[in-house]
Amino acid sequence: MYEKLEGKFALLRTDAVFMEYVNSRLHVQWKRTRGIWSQHWKQNGGKTNPQLERTKRKSDCRSQEWNHLCDSQKKLSDKMEANRAKQVNNSRGGSRSIANHTFQMINPETQMPPSPLEVYHKLHFNAAKQGWLNENSHIEYENIIQHKQAALDELNSKGTTITTAMEHQLEKEAIKSVCGRKKTIQSAWEVGVGPVLRKKDCWMKSIAESSQRDSSENESLRNKLIALEAKQK
Template identity: 80%
Template sequence: MDEHTISFVGTSATDFATECGITMHNFCPMNYHTWELVPEDAKTLMSEKLEVSWKIRVIANKYNFYGVCECSTHAQWKRTRGKWSEHWKKNGGKTNPQLARSKRKFDCPIQEWNHLCDYWELEKTKKYSDKMEANRAKQVISRRGSRSIANHTFQMINPETQIPPSPLEVYHKLHFNATKQGWLNENSRIEYENIIEHKQAALDELNSKGITITTTMEHQLEKEAIKSVCGRKKTIQSAWEVGVGPVLRKKDSWMKSVAESSQRDSSENESLRSSYCTRGETETG
């Protein structure tokens, strides 16, 4: 387990994600539109099932295993919801909702499918979905795929020396593909060159002072160079500070304290979805 991002790496990452997916499908209801609305009993049950199947109480004591489980099952829950939503859209959900409703995703229970279709067919939901799609289209995504940055870093460790990659090597891997198009985009290439210039300037300054530069110091200089170049346009939006180093966000506070809960979804997102849930519960009642 990576101690900085509190996530599994190597083959354990795949195995744990699979186990989380199975557990989530078996014990977590999908007819809630925010993770916060999922009953705490269901979340606790999933954590208990995972703890028993993985037999890692030692990790639970060190890393708050229940927090790790909730974070992972939440990710699986969002991923499943996303796949079902995408299936609904591909079958004409926005233009022919009745047809899409009839083409239920095979792994989605019929009651939950109908509940989700009711939600997706709302005008507010459609407008919000269009807005999010437009925002995602503007984003430039690194080529890390579904593998976490911590896992990419783990896979890049030298098998003979067990030396981890430098931050600059990780940045290069996530933004350059030698077998295909090369750099992810022109901006990535320019940023990489600027990062090297910033690093070299810092090295020259230390050398002029007669300071011996260690590997640890060099890695830190690379982190600072990447932050200096990339941080001008980007903000800390994930557990990886401007693409170079692990940090704890406010919503990752469960990593530090069991008593603190993870940050909720944005107020707009929560308001949109909870309003429908409240209406649905009222009608059901």
């Protein structure tokens, strides 16, 4: 990649700040390319058919690079599979944080976020993939519902009016009481629901703030327009 750049640009190798930027951009590009190649590897044999994977080299990948990718991907796949087998509570969330999944589940019409129970259900149930991730996830889901219902019955008996925010809080507490017993380290996590916003999720916060800012600006313009129309009349 350096050779390709030096064919078109003069790299200031002595400029540490400049080279740090170049390296960061090359790293991003390499991660993107490796991800595309890895997806091609999975769809063409992967680790289930080693003979096929070697013959299905991607056109923009050299033979040496493809062979190295096949070897490294199989080792990585075996390692990740072993790590997943150690997990007590698995999830279908993938590499995205729970905060990211929650953001993607916001209702586009009402802009209402999903309830914690809806998030839990999404990350542990998939009708296209044999339903529940495992029996433990299903049992925990039922226990969470029971804990929530018991808390609702107690509030109803006292004549308390239950709002959506209160119901969401009850679900969080129910998830904590069911799932939190197996988790001793809770740093930056809402137990059973997932991690708070990570650095890579900051774009969600900026979008939300931008949306709020646009809404307030539109409201201000609308009020000015109403005032002008009244003055014109």
